[in-house]
Amino acid sequence: MGAQEEGEEVPHEINAIGISFGNSNSSIAYTSSEGKAEVIANEEGDRYIPSILSYIEGEEYHGTQAKSQLVRNSQNTVAYFRDYLGKDFDSIDPTPCHASAHPKKHESTVAFSIQDTESDSQNDVTVSEITTRHIRRLASSASDYLGKKVNAAVISVPTNFTEAQKEAMTKASQAAGVQLLQMISEPTAAVLAYDARSDAEIKDKIIVVADFGGTRSDIGVIASRGGMYSILSTSHDYETAGAQLDQLLIDHFAKEFIKKNKTDPRQKPKSLAKLKLEAEATKKALSLGGNASLSIESLADGVDFASTINRTRYEMLAAKIFGSLTRMIEDTVRKADLDILDVDEVILSGGTSHTPRISQNLQRLFSPKTRILSPSTLPTAIDPSSLAARGAAIQASLISEFDKEDIEQSTHPMVTVTPHLRNAIGVMVVSDDTKKGLFTALVEKETAVPCRRAGIFAAPREGGDVMVKVCEGARDIKVTKKEKAKTNGKAASDDSDLDSDDEEDEEEIREKIWKVGTVLAEAAIKGVKKGGKVEVTVHVGADLGVVVTAREVGAKGGVRGNLDK
Ligand code: ATP
Structure with missing residues (x-):
């Protein structure tokens, strides 16, 4: 395996990769010399490596080879273990492991009783040791691929990974000879994977990361403000x-x-294991095509089984599940005190996000302005299964040159938990004559301070003396009801599944508007020329003090004002 042994000194040169380590699958990635994140295929050619280890007569199998052992050698096959790391046995849900080695209590933590050596004896192997073996295999595959020994990594973890879990991950990784440079949250890694693309436009935006995996679904609502x-x-x-x-x-x-x-094939563990593997393959095939077939030799009682299913039928069977995934997103957006209309991008991450219907449902939920980044809605979308590993690899390349203390500093709560603006700050350019002006947000809500933003705003067409008002703004949703056009007493809608009941004759139009709040600063600019523009800069200090400068573009001088909050 060629990995570094426990206790061995970490060599000076750091060769770091990104690892996404899920309960179902893991991926490894590195950043090329051009700064591009590339996913690494292991010796079997797999880019999605099942997080599974299996033992036959002392020999260790990993990934896809181990997954196929779920049929014949399930009791010596350890799967779905990531979430048990660093947890008390009493707090875990053992359900995902019902068809593989069962978790058991070991001191207060989790272990698996498996035959992992040539001898016939069962050994209690802790989840921490299993994790070490898994990371060692991943690092070894990466070392073989890159032709140099990988000795460090950034690993992506869920946002609800506890300190105890993080500590256990650090130790397990260290024991595999891989210095854990940092753990990055899975949604942040997904955003980073997109933002690191050479054609990415980094602007302030609200992003929903919907990570649909094998054993869990996680949603994160993220504010991207000035690259933070x-x-x-x-x-x-x-x-x-x-x-x-x-x-x-x-x-x-x-x-x-x-x-x-x-006869029910689900009653026999081996038949069920075969059916599960094939059902999963069929599900994946239905993400690509309209039909999928399945064929299993000797499914139960020596009887072979073959069948087909089309996507429409599958989508009908799964409609309830798809519906709850959509609802989960809606709820998480609401939890952030935001509206669906506030979301600029939805990044679909995780293997299940390949399912076309899931992204199509999101296209309906969000406004047409919201970009849904998934393979079935955007041809240039990044493969959802690889996002976390890519983001982790980018983070690894960014920080592998830092000193240990600097990395710790950068993740210290004092630095990462900075104050955020509760309201947006925007600009209104008001004509002295009409006293009218339109609010345009300059610094979005949830921007971490200190921050600085500048923008150019059109002055009223006729020019003259204008007043630049810098105000707080709260986003509001305006709902207008519009009667639907009717033909022959029927709603002229092509939604054939909707009857034209009375309440459905009214269409709700929801739009984002700004409620202008406190005026933070005002600056008068005299004699702006016809068709002129003004440039406004807002700087919000760490103490929430605001400094505003305003000037006519192309003109000399300007106005500057301070405001303490
Ligand atoms: P978790 O930690 O939730 O178990 P993970 O992060 O380890 O998940 P992922 O690879 O993100 O694992 O997701 C695995 C799930 O994605 C599996 O249920 C798998 O069947 C499913 N999946 C993978 N590819 C596809 C596809 N093309 N279409 C539909 N589902 C897919």
Whole structure:
């Protein structure tokens, strides 16, 4: 395996990679000399490496090879263990492991009783040791690929990973000979993967990262302000993810098998394991095509099974699950005190995000202005399964040159938990004559301070003396009801599944408007020329003091004002 042994001194040269380590799959990535994040394929050619280890007569199998052992050697196959790391046995949910080695109590933590050596004895292998072995295999694959020994990493972890879990991850990684430079939250890694693209336009925006994985779904609402990311709200669901979609197909095909053969393949562990692997493959095929077929040799009682399913049927079976994923996003946006209309981008991350229907449902939920970044809605979207690893690799390349103390400093709560603006700050250029002006946000809500923003605003067309007002602004949603156009008494809508009941004859139009609040500063600019523009700079200090400068573009001089808050 060629990895570094425990206790060995970390060599001076740091060769760092990014690792995404999920309960279902892991990925490894590195940043090329051109600054591009590239996903690494392991020896089997896999870019998505099942986070599974399996043992046969002392030999260790990893990834896809280990996953196939879930059929024949499930008791010596350890899967779905990431979330157990650093946790008390009493607080874990063992459900995902029902068809592989069962977690058991070891002191207060979690272990698996497996036969991992040539001898016949069962050993209690802690989740920490399993994690070390997994990371060692990932680092070894990366070392082989890159032709140099990988000895450091940034690992992406969920936003609700506890300090104890982080500590356990650091130790497990260290024991694998991989210095854990930093842990980056999974949604931040996904945003970073997009923002690091050479054509990315870095601007202030609200991003929803919807990470739909195998055993859990996680949502994060992130404010990106001047290249800094703040997580505004998060949600986690362990009941609605890829495994539940697999279960729908397992049940669907099991029913078909029972009809023909009068026996339930779900009753026998081996048959169920075969059906689960094939149902998952069918589900993935349905993300690409309209039809998928499945064929299993000797599914139960020696009887072979073959069937097909089309995407429409699958989408009907899964409609409820897809609906709850959409609702989860809506709830998390609301939790951040935001409206759907505030969201600029939705990044779909995680394997389940390949499902076209999930992104199509989001296209309906969000306004047409919101960009839905997923393979079925945007041809240039990054593969959702690789986002976390790519983001981690970019972070690794950014920080691997730093000293340890600097890295610790940069993640210290004092630095990362900076104050944020509760309201937007915007500008109104008001004509002296009409006293009218339009509010335009210059510094968005949730921007971390200190910050500085500048913008150019059109003065009233006729020019003359203008007043530049810098005000707080609160976003509001204006709802107007509009009667739908009717033809022959029926709503002229092509939504054939909606009846034209009375209440549906009215259409709701929701739009974002600004409620102008406190005026922070005013600056009078005299004699602006016709069609002129004014440039306004707002600087908000760490103490929330505001400095405003305003001047006519192309003219000399300007007005500067301070305001303490
Ligand atoms: P978790 O930690 O939630 O278990 P993970 O981060 O380890 O998840 P991912 O690779 O993000 O794992 O997601 C795995 C899930 O994605 C599995 O249920 C898998 O079947 C599903 N998946 C992978 N590819 C596709 C696809 N093309 N279409 C639909 N589902 C897919």
